[in-house]
Amino acid sequence: GEDVEQSLFLSVREGDSSVINCTYTDSSSTYLYWYKQEPGAGLQLLTYIFSNMDMKQDQRLTVLLNKKDKHLSLRIADTQTGDSAIYFCAEIRGANNLFFGTGTRLTVIP
Amino acid sequence: GEEVAQTPKHLVRGEGQKAKLYCAPIKGHSYVFWYQQVLKNEFKFLISFQNENVFDETGMPKERFSAKCLPNSPCSLEIQATKLEDSAVYFCASSHDREPNYGYTFGSGTRLTVV
Numbered sequence: 001g002e003d004v005e006q007s008l009f010l011s012v013r014e015g016d017s018s019v020i021n022c023t024y025t026d027s028s029s030t031y032l033y034w035y036k037q038e039p040g041a042g043l044q045l046l047t048y049i050f051s052n053m054d055m056k057q058d059q060r061l062t063v064l065l066n067k068k069d070k071h072l073s074l075r076i077a078d079t080q081t082g083d084s085a086i087y088f089c090a091e092i093r094g095a096n097n098l099f100f101g102t103g104t105r106l107t108v109i110p
Numbered sequence: 111g112e113e114v115a116q117t118p119k120h121l122v123r124g125e126g127q128k129a130k131l132y133c134a135p136i137k138g139h140s141y142v143f144w145y146q147q148v149l150k151n152e153f154k155f156l157i158s159f160q161n162e163n164v165f166d167e168t169g170m171p172k173e174r175f176s177a178k179c180l181p182n183s184p185c186s187l188e189i190q191a192t193k194l195e196d197s198a199v200y201f202c203a204s205s206h207d208r209e210p211n212y213g214y215t216f217g218s219g220t221r222l223t224v225v
Contacts, residue, residue: 033213037151042216043216045214048213086151088153097155097169098143098153
């Protein structure tokens with residue numbers, strides 16, 4: 001289908017790891033992205049991964065890419081209350097336009 | 111500046127009125143994108159510009175919506191004769207390069223409410 005799919009909600013306890021999953025559609029996407037949106041704010045780029053990579057680590061964030069299954073995941077280690085937000089994966093389509101997933105609302109329980 | 115500035119933050123219009131939203135991209139960024147975020151967080155691509163030229167307008171509704179990026183002026187998105195379903199948050203983003211290796215920088219959005 002045309003949708004970039006994500007689970008709508010995820011709740012974790014503070015200090016645990018969070019894993020947010022995404023299934024994308026365009027196998028020719030060169031870059032895949034994770035954005036964070038806090039309430040009332042715009043989108044903040046968290047990290048990106050090039051399509052020839054399987055994994056990318058950036059401090060508490062780990063991105064895993066399975067090109068065969070078109071599956072992308074974002075792991076947040078030692079999740080903090082400040083990580084509560086909506087997380088969007090995104091792929092490039094058409095004339096280099098970002099196409100966003102449905103968003104996952106992460107709630108961190110103190 | 112180093113942020114994408116969108117004005118106004120909030121806009122309320124009666125059905126049938128015109129709405130005009132503004133976006134000042136980061137200086138030196140040649141690409142500007144407009145997105146519409148509706149209920150359930152869905153982001154819909156509307157239009158992109160390379161400098162003052164339309165780059166991709168495949169997401170723009172054929173009627174009522176128009177956009178411009180003129181030299182030395184903020185970019186604008188205009189909705190003629192607003193409808194209730196136009197209520198959304200409209201985000202602008204800018205990018206230095208066509209290849210968004212580092213992603214786009216987004217503004218904080220303009221919340222349009224049509225009553």
